[in-house]
């Protein structure tokens with residue numbers, strides 16, 4: 550099967566949100582309270598992708614980083630107003646997230662008319678090109694703590710047992726881990742996230758001290774892009790070279806050939822179960838990856854869902870906003886105004 554360009558395939562692959570069978574989330578949740586929400590979000594996402602086709606990667610990553618900490622409750626969108634009260638956004642793993650400006654722009658438009666959806670759906674909706682079938686009704690959280698993000702988000706140097714256990718902690722299994730790592734088929738990474746594999750890997754310090762799990766030719770290419778030391782630390786490198794704006798199963802083909810960029814990608818070969826999924830996905834049609842990725846994204850979207858009386862609904866925004874501002878937090882998330 551041929552590869553899909555990012556624009557339509559993002560919508561396809563992000564069926565995670567569209568296809569959720571989560572009983573407590575409901576399609577049409579905002580049809581009365583904010584009927585124009587979907588069309589506004591669709592329009593803004595379409596416009597953003599036309600201007601910056603690579604925006605899909607950053608948005609996908611925002612979704613992952615939000616979901617792993619207290620579920621996809623948009624707590625990642627909260628800004629701290631005091632140094633003594635850092636939020637998730639301030640945590641080191643979130644330092645280089647991009648795409649907040651787009652979410653803010655959508656929020657600004659939604660705030661003009663009608664009543665508020667909670668911010669979580671906005672961050673989620675912003676990850677797809679919106680359709681009418683995603684169940685809504687998710688409540689946003691009101692707690693955002695930097696140390697939780699640091700503890701719960703997997704590190705690029707994580708080994709397979711740490712990865713499995715961090716995914717298990719949020720109710721995701723080894724298959725989810727492999728499928729969701731497939732998100733690395735799009736986007737860029739800074740050199741500093743993988744130069745530890747290229748130079749002085751074991752601390753020996755000579756020129757051959759490199760990560761043995763990294764394929765030699767790829768290693769040489771990465772070395773040519775990222776010099777040792779700090780000069781190139783913030784240089785961006787395509788995670789799926791030549792295909793980094795295309796959502797396809799090439800990530801698994803690379804990992805299977807020991808060309809995964811991060812230690813966490815390479816680690817997927819270190820366990821019989823995760824390795825078998827990598828090989829299977831590398832050898833399957835894209836359609837298999839799209840279907841299973843969508844299922845895994847639904848699983849991630851359902852981590853610790855707040856519904857009903859948990860969390861807060863859009864209509865309680867003003868009170869919650871005051872509460873949060875008292876605690877030094879500013880609400881950045883999107884809402885429709887009554």
Ligand code: HEM
Nearest residue numbers: 606607610613645703704705729732736737738739742813
């Ligand atoms: C399994 C554990 C994971 C680790 C250790 C990890 C780590 C990373 C790192 C270090 C970067 C580069 C960040 C930068 O340099 O700015 C990155 C980028 C990215 N990650 Fe992951 N990630 C993981 C899982 C996921 C998941 C589950 C998704 C989504 C389903 C995802 C989607 C992305 C995307 C799309 C980018 C590119 C972002 C951009 O272009 O700005 N990652 N990841």
